[in-house]
Amino acid sequence: MAQVTPMTPVAVALGSNRVIRGWGIVYPTGDSDLPPNEERDLRRRIVQQALDALTTEGRTEV
Amino acid sequence: MRVVHYINQFFGGIGGEERADSPLEVRPGPVGPGRLLDQLLGEESHVVSTIVCGDNLAAENLDDVAVAAISEVKASGADLFVAGPCFQAGRYGTAAGAVCAAVKEKLGIPAITAMSVENPGADLYRASVYIIDSGDDVSRMQPTLAAMVRLGKKLSAGEKVGRPSEEGYLPQGALKSEFVEKSAASRLADMLLAKMRGESFEAEVPIQATEPVPVPPAVTDLSQATVALVTDGGLVPKGNPHQFPLAFSRVWGAYSFAGEEALAPDDYEVSHGGYDNRHVEQDPHRLVPVDTLRELEKHGAIGKLHEEFLSTTGNGNPLANSRRIGREMAKRLKDSGVDTVVLTST
Incomplete structure (x- = not known):
């Protein structure tokens, strides 16, 4: 499991092993201030980071 | 007796x-x-x-x-x-x-x-x-x-x-309402002062110690893997079928989006009292990125996107309760043949 969360210290403190920084508390995988195409690109980047963590041995904190 | x-x-x-x-x-x-x-x-x-x-x-x-x-x-x-x-x-x-x-x-x-x-x-x-x-x-x-x-x-x-x-019993993670004389702010100040003086005090919401979780092995081939999306941000179908409360949830749900390319905003709502839900209700992918995972599925970057997302409200939950929910979710995912999970948290 990879966890996408803006509160990475909480995730790490609770034992999450693959932690990716989410974009914001109110939208871990988005940003309503961005134009739709830029928001989709942002989401792709974050999801890709999570998938990269899943295929990497050991702990991740990005 | x-x-x-x-x-x-x-x-x-x-x-x-x-x-x-x-x-x-x-x-x-x-x-x-x-x-x-x-x-x-x-x-x-x-x-x-x-x-x-x-x-x-x-x-x-x-x-x-x-x-x-x-x-x-x-x-x-x-x-x-x-x-x-x-x-x-x-x-x-x-x-x-x-x-x-x-x-x-x-x-x-x-x-x-x-x-x-x-x-x-x-x-x-x-x-x-x-x-x-x-x-x-x-x-x-x-x-x-x-x-x-x-x-x-x-x-x-x-x-x-x-x-x-x-x-003398083990704490159950239960929260009970009680009338007390002092407001939360002054109780908190009393605790802080006691701590600074090195005196003893009893926290009202004790922080439980957590055990280290062993790191699971990496996924060897994502193009063969079934990936599931899980969230503790409280996304639910309109009508909130499992009646998630806004905090201290004891329940979770698995919600199918089989055959859908994306999550339609009109079909979903959020039950979570810990953040401003409007952005996610406007576009659920800001919390549960089905659209992106569908693209990756189409391009063969992942084997398959599991056809349901699992959700609960992660807000103020006692650890014992969260552990149970996690165990139940993990069992359902394993039983459905899911290989790995992306969990999103607000």
Whole structure:
């Protein structure tokens, strides 16, 4: 499991092993201030980071 | 009061590890530690029968043992069920917790066990049954049984049960409303001052220690893997079918989007009191990125996107409750053939 969360210290403190920084508390995988195409690109980047963590041995904190 | 007592083969005097597969048997009256239990119960109350079962047999057949215990409790007209104390014995503690939970649920009579906080049965059952903290030292049999009797009598009489620290049971993660004189702000200031002075104080929401979680091995080939999306941000289909509360959720849900390319904003809402939900309700992918995972599925970057997302409301949850939800979610995902998970948290 990879966890996408803006509160990475909480995730790490609770034992999450693959932690990716989410974009914001109110939208871990988005940003309503961005134009739709830029928001989709942002989401792709974050999801890709999570998938990269899943295929990497050991702990991740990005 | 009529009490049925559950013990393992060791305390039942049958034998140690070599007899851990002893079949379940019911004996009249108290056996082993049950004699002390019987004494502590006083004149009016008695251990009417004792269920003895081998640890291995019990751990491998929890449901059968629970059924047998329920039928014995019914047959003997008991009004209190006691299991253990189990101290640090893991299989014994797990069986005692499971049997107590089943008796309490099916028959509605109080059920009490006792074990060490480190016993694996403690985390599994502390939220559903009263578990007196026995520690891991068997020489504490007498005080442990005495605490079980005290609490058992209160429960049977329908009296108010005090806090874990007063009654000696393991905290259950329950939050109770109480009237107090001081506001939260001044209680907090008092605690802070006590801390600065090096004095003792009792936190109202204690931070529980967490154990390290072993790092699972990496996924070797994502293009062959089934990926699931899970969130604790409270996304639910319109109408909130499992009635997620805004905080302290005890429930979770699995919601299918089979055949859909994306999550339509009109079909979903958020039940979570810990953040401004408007952005996610405008576009659910800001929390559960189905659109992106569908693209990756189409391009073969992942084998398959699991056709449902799992959701709960992660807001103020006691750790014991979150652990149970996590275990239940993990079981569903494993049973559905999911290889790996992306969890999103607000």
